[in-house]
Amino acid sequence: MSNLMPRNDLLLLLGFAIVVLAMPIWLAPFGAGYPDLLQRFMIFGIFAVGFNILFGLTGYLSFGHAAFFGVGSYAAVWSFKLLTLDAIPAIIFAVAISGLFALVIGFLCLRRSGIYFSILTLAFAQMSYNLAYSVLTPITNGETGLQLTLSDPRIVDVALGKTLVGQPVPNILGQPLSGYAGFYFCAGFLILAFFLAQRVAGSPFGMMLKAIKSNQTRMQFTGFNTRPYALSAFVISGMYAGLAGALLAVTDPLAGAERMQWTASGEVVLMTILGGVGTLVGPVIGAWIIKYFENILSALNDNILARFWSFLPEGMDSVLVKITSKFVGDGWHLTLGLAFVIVVIFLPGGIMEGVRRIAAAFRRSDNSAKPSARTQPAE
Amino acid sequence: MEKSNVVLHVADVHKRFGGLHALADIDLAVEEGKTHAIIGPNGAGKSTLLNVIIGKLAPTSGQVVFDGQILTGRKPFQINQLGIARVFQTPEIFADLSVLHNVMIPALAKRDGMFKLNMLRTLDSETGIRAEAEHMLEDVGMINRRDMMAGSLSRGDKRRMELAMCLIQHPRLLLLDEPTAGMSRHDTNTTIELLKKIKSRGMTKVIIEHDMHVVFSLADKISVLAQGRIIADGSPDEVRGNPKVQEAYLGGAH
Numbered sequence: 001m002s003n004l005m006p007r008n009d010l011l012l013l014l015g016f017a018i019v020v021l022a023m024p025i026w027l028a029p030f031g032a033g034y035p036d037l038l039q040r041f042m043i044f045g046i047f048a049v050g051f052n053i054l055f056g057l058t059g060y061l062s063f064g065h066a067a068f069f070g071v072g073s074y075a076a077v078w079s080f081k082l083l084t085l086d087a088i089p090a091i092i093f094a095v096a097i098s099g100l101f102a103l104v105i106g107f108l109c110l111r112r113s114g115i116y117f118s119i120l121t122l123a124f125a126q127m128s129y130n131l132a133y134s135v136l137t138p139i140t141n142g143e144t145g146l147q148l149t150l151s152d153p154r155i156v157d158v159a160l161g162k163t164l165v166g167q168p169v170p171n172i173l174g175q176p177l178s179g180y181a182g183f184y185f186c187a188g189f190l191i192l193a194f195f196l197a198q199r200v201a202g203s204p205f206g207m208m209l210k211a212i213k214s215n216q217t218r219m220q221f222t223g224f225n226t227r228p229y230a231l232s233a234f235v236i237s238g239m240y241a242g243l244a245g246a247l248l249a250v251t252d253p254l255a256g257a258e259r260m261q262w263t264a265s266g267e268v269v270l271m272t273i274l275g276g277v278g279t280l281v282g283p284v285i286g287a288w289i290i291k292y293f294e295n296i297l298s299a300l301n302d303n304i305l306a307r308f309w310s311f312l313p314e315g316m317d318s319v320l321v322k323i324t325s326k327f328v329g330d331g332w333h334l335t336l337g338l339a340f341v342i343v344v345i346f347l348p349g350g351i352m353e354g355v356r357r358i359a360a361a362f363r364r365s366d367n368s369a370k371p372s373a374r375t376q377p378a379e
Numbered sequence: 380m381e382k383s384n385v386v387l388h389v390a391d392v393h394k395r396f397g398g399l400h401a402l403a404d405i406d407l408a409v410e411e412g413k414t415h416a417i418i419g420p421n422g423a424g425k426s427t428l429l430n431v432i433i434g435k436l437a438p439t440s441g442q443v444v445f446d447g448q449i450l451t452g453r454k455p456f457q458i459n460q461l462g463i464a465r466v467f468q469t470p471e472i473f474a475d476l477s478v479l480h481n482v483m484i485p486a487l488a489k490r491d492g493m494f495k496l497n498m499l500r501t502l503d504s505e506t507g508i509r510a511e512a513e514h515m516l517e518d519v520g521m522i523n524r525r526d527m528m529a530g531s532l533s534r535g536d537k538r539r540m541e542l543a544m545c546l547i548q549h550p551r552l553l554l555l556d557e558p559t560a561g562m563s564r565h566d567t568n569t570t571i572e573l574l575k576k577i578k579s580r581g582m583t584k585v586i587i588e589h590d591m592h593v594v595f596s597l598a599d600k601i602s603v604l605a606q607g608r609i610i611a612d613g614s615p616d617e618v619r620g621n622p623k624v625q626e627a628y629l630g631g632a633h
């Protein structure tokens with residue numbers, strides 16, 4: 001095993017797997033222990049882990065990764081429609097298509113770096129979004145979104161003589177992927193995605209990506225052609241996004257163009273920065289926190305707030321309900337924005353930096369406690 | 380001059396920046412295994428010449444030939460892969476990586492070429508490259524700093540590490556842009572010793588330097604650049620006695 005990965009990485013992977021698989025248990029007290037939300041935790045965790053390979057390791061900030069996420073979703077739904085309702089071929093197909101798409105877009109965008117690269121990715125993603133709504137309607141089904149119907153051809157399923165009972169639902173070897181089955185299916189992929197990201201980060205290739213982020217000039221004069229390295233990172237993160245998009249289609253087989261919008265691209269940037277750019281665990285935690293609060297805060301309404309503030313005297317509670325109502329429901333983005341500003345100003349390294357600081361503070365207080373313990377007997 | 384063992388030939392190079400004639404009619408032959416210094420007052424075009432050689436700047440006319448291959452028009456990474464390494468005036472290092480990794484990266488460039496999708500191995504399994512890098516760090520006296528972040532090194536150490544990053548590639552030609560600028564006398568002397576050590580290994584070097592102490596302790600041959608032209612060329616003794624050189628250096632003082 002030591003040949004495969006260093007011991008610390010293995011422990012991290014093990015800990016990560018336990019935390020993920022036990023989520024239905026430890027998230028239940030927080031009101032998040034239900035499959036639908038847990039599936040989204042897994043899916044956006046994968047999206048963020050992949051995004052971090054490009055942004056965190058290589059230093060290229062893409063504002064268009066939702067395009068690959070959307071392409072993954074469409075590809076998966078098409079696989080369900082045309083081939084089979086089995087999830088595995090859909091995922092393979094989606095990852096391949098989004099990787100190909102990322103290769104083309106990455107090739108064009110990586111002719112520039114820095115802000116120009118970011119703007120180019122944003123432009124391509126918006127183009128994809130608008131095309132999905134207009135010219136590509138035969139493929140994307142426009143505003144209605146691409147969905148499964150009883151009359152889909154499903155060549156492979158038909159050839160194998162599988163007959164449909166009720167609505168078409170994606171499955172794995174006949175087992176429908178709804179509820180907790182869907183969660184554990186996605187959790188398996190998140191753990192796999194995390195493992196692969198660890199391998200990439202710990203390989204010589206990963207070190208080259210970090211070196212590109214650190215000093216491109218030195219890389220060039222050291223004899224490396226930096227463009228294929230950056231392109232590989234771009235394609236890998238595009239494939240991660242495609243995998244996440246495919247899993248979303250597996251758990252909810254309806255692909256809409258809004259998944260490709262720039263706000264969705266911005267969201268994965270926020271997840272990564274909130275959690276900690278360049279760390280392995282950070283982006284996943286960022287994704288979980290954003291999806292958790294999105295879920296909690298957007299579900300709140302004036303009635304719930306009124307009940308929450310009801311302990312306050314008459315008049316005061318209605319004022320507070322008025323103020324706080326701006327931050328919940330549809331206004332939850334306001335809360336997200338504020339949280340983001342606070343993190344960037346006070347914790348530029350994200351939540352992971354906060355964790356490191358707290359750990360360091362504990363170690364310091366440990367050290368200062370020991371000498372005092374020694375002096376006490378002398379008194 | 381025996382043309383046979385010339386490894387780097389700068390032939391009839393001109394470089395204009397708008398109206399400024401930064402390099403005019405430069406003809407330079409660097410012999411294999413020798414240390415060739417390029418000196419000259421500020422603004423003489425020394426760095427421009429180095430940038431033309433390394434492929435950072437394209438000459439307006441003329442060409443640079445290294446070991447029978449034309450360098451002009453090639454990208455910096457291609458020029459490096461031909462066996463040319465460069466130390467910069469302000470060290471270009473990977474500030475966010477450890478000293479050991481900084482030195483391992485160029486060793487991997489030498490072994491794996493300009494691109495390799497090397498994802499299946501772990502960094503820890505690269506024991507050969509690691510040992511090579513550690514050996515190199517011992518050579519430059521920095522082994523005790525191997526786990527430090529390169530960005531937190533002192534200026535002198537950054538330069539020494541950058542030199543180690545170049546030397547680990549065993550380049551046929553090493554270009555040094557003021558390798559001792561900003562160093563203390565002590566660090567300067569250790570760097571001179573280090574460079575003398577490489578000299579005995581037969582590596583060709585081109586040095587740009589202000590410090591005459593450094594130049595005269597290392598150079599086999601000196602070219603003097605003034606206002607974009609080579610005004611003198613020869614052994615250290617010949618150059619020292621050349622009236623044109625004295626005029627160029629002292630002329631500004633009038």
